[in-house]
Amino acid sequence: MADTVRVGERIDWGLAAATGRRLSRPGPATTGYTRDRAAEQLLGFAVSSEDHVRDTTGLTATAAQRPARVVDRAEWITAAAESMGTLLGSPADAAPRPHRGGLLGVAAAVGAGLGEKVAGAQAGALLAFLSGAILGQFDPFAGGAADGVPAADPDGRGELLLVAPNIIGVERALDLVPDDFRMWVCLHEVTHRVQFGANPWLAGYMTDNVALISAQAGESTAEMLERLVGSLRGGSGADSGAQRQPGVLGVLQLLQGPEQFAAVENLLMLGTLLEGHADHVMDAVGPAVVPTVATIRAAFDRRRSRPQNPIQRLLRALLGLDAKTAQYVRGKQFVDAVVETVGMERFNAIWTSAETLPRTAEIEDPAAWIARVL
Known part of the structure; x- marks a missing residue:
């Protein structure tokens, strides 16, 4: 049986962090x-948002x-690289892995090292691009893991980052009231912190699904392409006969085995x-806390739908940023629909376990989730 290799180990x-910062x-x-005023306000709003x-x-x-x-953009890049390394199986400060001895071992070490460097440089370029788009982020994996326990388990780990230059840039570009916009951003990100803090199993659920996606069981590129072509022709690939998904999900379904594709869907739904x-909470808190909440929501909706140049559209598609925008809306x-129908207290049954999370079809049909879970 081929050794399983985690993508993050390559x-x-x-x-990546050094390249991204540069x-x-x-x-x-x-x-x-x-800068000082923004930092002071953001820290205060993060506390009061709780x-x-x-x-x-x-x-x-x-x-x-x-x-x-x-944080600034460079500090966000450093934190993101550390977290992604932890999540994908190769922390940024991990010691070099041992290789086989002799000439074959030296060759393997050199080849692996070159591959890791190229991948690191590519990852750094993506982090640099993303660093200009992130307003804030709760990282449940900050601080790594101890004895296999995800970082957001009840020992208080996990970290909320607020990227001040991006927040200032957006409030200027959209002509928003700084105090209101900064509180609005904090409400969203603190909601993520509360989601993971109140439901520690979520971090482990994410880790398990990411492990399935990032594991590679030694399939060669030729074998993967053969399976892809066979599937496209209606052949007998591992997932032949399964219902095809459109767009990017369809490509993932063809390139991955059934377990890996199911893990992708799990993470997308989560x-x-x-x-x-988080978006529901931002608006539900209302004008008493954020007086211009309606203006901010309208400005953001316009911003999400505005046209972009072809390069930006390509990068956003490759990085899944447009899919993330659709996540907010859907x-x-x-x-909104479930809370309006059954109230927030009954809605919170959704956090019970992986079985009570919404399934793909239920996101578009909240009544189906209510019927199945409640």
Whole structure:
């Protein structure tokens, strides 16, 4: 049986972080006073958002959480590389893995090292691009894992990052009230922190599914292409006879085995729920906390639908950013509909286990989820 190799073990995440920092742009020009004021406000809003999220959702973290951290783009890249290395199986500061002895061992080490460097440089370029788009992020895997326990389990690990230059840039570009927009962003990101803090099993669920996706059982490129071509021709591939999915999901279904594709769907549905739930909370907290919430929502909806140049469209498609935008919309519609029908307390049954998470068809049909779970 071929050895299973994690995708993350083929990426030099230290090089990825260094490359990303070198390629990233610093963000909008600001004075020291503006930066300090933004950081002070964001940290304060992250604290006060906790009460609003708890009151709106009925969820409470099972352990004290780390304070939020305000970062610039380079600091976000460093944190993201460390987290992705942990999640995918190769922390940025991991020691070199042993190779076989003799000439074959030297050749294997050199080849693996070159591959890891190339992949690290590519990952760094993607991190540099993303660093200009991220407003904030709760990272449930910050701090790594101890004895196989995901970082968001009830020992208070996991970290909330707020990317100040991007927040300042967006509020300027959309002509928003800074105080309101900063609170709005914090409400969204703190909701993610509460989601994981109140339901520690979510981090393990993510880790298990990512492990399935990123594991490679030694299939060669030729074998993978043969399976892809056979499937396209209606041949007897591993997933032949299965219902085909459109677009990117269809390609993933052809390239991956059934278990891996199911894991992709699991993560997509979880992401849709988490983002939709956070967007629901942002709007549900309402004008009493964010007086211009309607203006911010309208501005963001326009921003998400505005035309982009061809290069931006290609990069967004390759990185899945447009799919993530659709997650916000579909997820919020699902959460809005269920909460309106049964109330938030009964909606919270969704966090019970993997079996109560919405299935693919249920995102578009909230009544089906209500019938199955409630």
